[in-house]
Structures are given as structure tokens and as C-alpha cells.
Amino acid sequence: MLAPFPETPAAAAALATATRFCPPALLNHSIRSYLWGAGYARAHGIGFDDELYYVSSLLHDAGLTETFDSHRVPFEEAGGRLAWVFGLAAGWPAERAARAEEIIVLHMRDDVSASEDPESHLLQVATSWDVSGRRPGEFPGDARAAVLSRYPRLGFGAEFLAAFEEQARRKPGCAAARSVDGGVGARIAANPLDA
Template identity: 60%
Template sequence: MRPDDLVLPDTGASAAALEVASAYCSPALLNHSIRSYLWGAAHATAHDIAFDAELLYVAALLHDLGLVPEFDSHTVPFEEAGGHVAWVFAAAAGWPADRRRRVSDVIVRHMWNRVDRADDPEGHLLEYATSLDISGRGADALPASLRTDVLERYPRLGLPDEFITCFKDQATRKPGSAAASAIAAGITDRATTNPLDG
């Protein structure tokens, strides 16, 4: 399996989501978002998980917008802020109410410890993919050639340092958040020893 085997969705909403993410995310966060889609799609292909490619792609591209200054919230965790931004984006894209709610839920759930694939395949795939990209969990389950190709096309660009800085800031300001729990549980060590950076 190679990145070219994983077709990026070609829809108006997908193109707009890439434009939004490119405008607001740092290069490291943008590449992380694209890799998250690719890791999730590869996992789905390998495990015969049927999923909505457009929904996963839009969620992957927008899932960290709550970390950027323009959309950071001082009252809700970053994943909830990102979910709200995605809902507004989806409304502007003309998505029906149920689909707006879905993209928001997928983004919120990417910070859960586990999302059941039967209940929410896109949420499961984004949770899996973001965990893999940040901490390296499950990296060996993907073919080495795929990992190499994806990382060459979308390099990490110092993601661990930027990510940990964002999460420590979230933890300080929002001590009850999932980001704070992740810091307390040792995400810093896992992110800085991620085999994808090896």
C-alpha cells in the first residue's frame, strides 16, 4: 500500500477544508492533519472498515483548529472548540444538520481513549490516526513503505515540540480537559520518542 493508493476526497467541502487548514494551521499541524487522514484511511483499508471519506477528511483537516490562536477557547477544551468550528464550516458547506453534528462529534471523540468502530467508524479512525501520529501507537501495524512515503510527502517538521507546547498550555488553562489528562499520563514522553521521528 502506498499514499497514491489512498485517494483524497475530491469534493467542494474537502477542498475548502484544506484551504481553511492551510490558512490557520502551522505547516507542522497541517501535515499532521493530512497524515491523520492517510493513517486512518490506511487502517480502514487494512481492516475492512467502511467509512465516509469526505467526513473523515474534513474532520482530520479541522480537528486541531481549537489549538490555533484564532479559534482557541478559554472556556472549553480544544477538541470541543474545534468541533464547533467544524459545525459552522459544515453549515456553510451546505451539509444537513445530522452531518454537521457528525463532523463535530468525530473531532470531539478523537480525544477519547477509545472510539468503537461499530458505533462511529470515522471517530474510531481519527482517534486511531491522531494517536499514531502523536505518540506512535500502532505505527508498526502499517507497512514500513507506506510510513516512509507518507512521511516524505508530509514531513513532521518538528511536530512533537509544537504539539506538546500547545497541550501544556491547554492543560494549564483547562485543568479538567483531556489535554491535561494526556499531559499527566505522560504524552510528552510518548510524543518525543515517537518511532515516526526515528
């Protein structure tokens, strides 16, 4: 069974925003990122702020979209800044909006422990699984089937790699460029979710 989405105005607005601005493969990736992370948290007894994690998951790749891409700022920073603005517009206190920004930025940084920052940890685990198949043993076959049935990949791997390669071309020092240089293309091609 898939985790239910949070039922708050901010969660509904995040889904509406992602639906409007993300291409279908990227939208499904964002939703899968929430679902993978929420399932991982349940399996490992990790307490987390569900609404904050959901909003961060849905907006984490907004900086890769045509509307919110920045030619100078790394995509995760552009997406994080959008999440900050989004959070304030949703009526969140500035500190909560800043947490959404931080989670999105950190998902492309060095690993964060669940005890230090559960939401950032969940987004790192979930996105690295969905993008490149990292930690396959953490995601049982029945959960994989349920998530992929409802939110299929729709050619996500190739689309995502093309976006990262474009980011790397325009912003050679960014985290996406380091991922491309580090062989993310081969990991994407070998992702068991596309088998």
C-alpha cells in the same frame, strides 16, 4: 501509494481552511491523520464516509490554533464547533455537520470501536499513532516512508506538546491536561515516526 483525497467542494474548503489557519507542522499532522486512518481502514476492511472523515481530520486540531483557540472550551470542543459551522456553510445538513463535531470531540475521549463509529475510530487510531506512536505495527514501513516524504513532521512533536501543555495550564480539567498528566510528553519523545 497515498490515498487520494476526496474531491468535493467541502473537502477542498477544509484543506483551504486548514492551510490558512494551521501552522505547517499542524497542517501536515492533520493531513497525515487522514492518510493514516484511510490506510488503516483499507487494511482492516472498515467502511467509512471518506468526505466526512477527511473534513474532520483536517479540522480536528483547529482549536489549538491562535485563531480558534478558546480560553474556556477544550480544544477538541472548540474544533468540533468550528466543524459544525463549517459543515453548515458547506451546505451539509445539520445532522452531517453535527457528525463532524462529534468525531472531533470523540477523538480525545475513550476508544470507540470501528463497528460503533468508524470515522471516530479512524481519527482516534490515526492521531494516537501520529502524536505518540501508538500501534506501530499497524503502519508498515513503506506507508510510513511515503506519508512522511510527502508530509514531513517539521518538528511536530515538540510543537504539539507545547500546545497541549498550554491547554493544560489554562484548562486544568480538559483532556489535553489529562494527557499531559498521563505522560504524553514521554510518548511523544519516543514516537518511532521521529526516529
